[in-house]
Amino acid sequence: MSESLSTDRRAETRETPDRRQQGRDVFVEFRDVYKAYGSKKVLQGVDLKVYRGEVLVILGGSGSGKSVTLRHMLGLEAPDEGRILVEDEDITDLPEEELYRVRMKFGMLFQSGALFDSMTVFENIAFPLREHTEMTEEEIARAVREKLDLVSLPSSEQLMPVDLSGGMRKRVGLARSIVLDPKMILYDEPTTGLDPITSAKINEMIIDLQSKLNVTSVVVTHDIQSAFSVGDRIAFLNKGVFEWVGSVEQARNADHPIMREFFKASSVTAAQPTTA
Numbered sequence: 680m681s682e683s684l685s686t687d688r689r690a691e692t693r694e695t696p697d698r699r700q701q702g703r704d705v706f707v708e709f710r711d712v713y714k715a716y717g718s719k720k721v722l723q724g725v726d727l728k729v730y731r732g733e734v735l736v737i738l739g740g741s742g743s744g745k746s747v748t749l750r751h752m753l754g755l756e757a758p759d760e761g762r763i764l765v766e767d768e769d770i771t772d773l774p775e776e777e778l779y780r781v782r783m784k785f786g787m788l789f790q791s792g793a794l795f796d797s798m799t800v801f802e803n804i805a806f807p808l809r810e811h812t813e814m815t816e817e818e819i820a821r822a823v824r825e826k827l828d829l830v831s832l833p834s835s836e837q838l839m840p841v842d843l844s845g846g847m848r849k850r851v852g853l854a855r856s857i858v859l860d861p862k863m864i865l866y867d868e869p870t871t872g873l874d875p876i877t878s879a880k881i882n883e884m885i886i887d888l889q890s891k892l893n894v895t896s897v898v899v900t901h902d903i904q905s906a907f908s909v910g911d912r913i914a915f916l917n918k919g920v921f922e923w924v925g926s927v928e929q930a931r932n933a934d935h936p937i938m939r940e941f942f943k944a945s946s947v948t949a950a951q952p953t954t955a
């Protein structure tokens with residue numbers, strides 16, 4: 680009985696995604712996807728399913744194709760071969776004007792943060808609303824405030840990006856990526872370059888948003904700690920394919936030599952934190 684009263688937030692917020700996953704409702708699917716840039720073969724027969732409501736972590740070394748995989752989900756890149764489906768719709772050959780509709784399903788936190796440096800925090804977050812909706816100024820202000828509260832950054836509307844710490848920039852980027860209420864959030868390296876305490880806060884926020892916004896998420900990272908703290912499942916990208924896919928619990932004991940090596944190397948890095 681006492682177990683069901685556990686205050687473990689992670690277990691609490693996961694109950695729903697886990698249940699949904701059992702229904703095997705697929706949000707995004709890659710079927711045998713190939714992509715090369717010139718002679719550089721990046722994706723070499725990728726099969727992947729992202730289930731509705733889950734947090735899937737994509738792990739992989741630098742240059743393994745993690746960001747390329749995310750760009751394919753958004754239809755920002757088309758595969759050389761294979762199919763990509765979003766909510767059962769084959770988006771592989773869709774023309775640009777149709778892809779626009781598909782992209783509205785996604786919020787993307789870019790690797791670089793990608794804020795407009797000449798705009799205030801408020802204007803950065805309001806930008807997608809001005810571009811894609813007919814909302815009034817009052818509605819925009821309300822939506823921006825609501826999103827800033829969600830990422831725990833109230834009262835920062837008038838700050839400029841230059842005034843923000845790395846963690847705050849990520850939060851503002853995240854507020855902007857969820858302002859159009861996406862069904863799925865893609866995070867490209869949300870904790871890279873942040874100190875361990877700030878990273879932990881960002882991880883907590885990812886879990887928090889997952890339950891509050893009822894979304895599906897894909898988190899690209901090489902931060903193992905982050906992978907274990909936010910993920911329901913882990914997919915390990917190596918040599919152009921997902922060589923290992925399984926639950927976070929299974930990943931801890933994964934019998935995959937490169938993955939184990941990867942974990943070992945990462946724990947060495949984690950033992951030498953940078954400035955707090």
Ligand SMILES: Nc1ncnc2c1ncn2[C@@H]1O[C@H](COP(=O)(O)OP(=O)(O)OP(=O)(O)O)[C@@H](O)[C@H]1O
Nearest residue numbers: 716719721739740741742743744745746747748901
């Ligand atoms: N538009 C492009 N033109 C040419 N090569 C590209 C392009 N986009 C990606 N690549 C190459 O594809 C490979 C995978 O790139 P990608 O950005 O997906 O790596 P990644 O796994 O995200 O790495 P990192 O962890 O460093 O961000 C790299 O070798 C990269 O140079």
Ligand SMILES: [Mg+2]
Nearest residue numbers: 745746747790
């Ligand atoms: Mg990348």
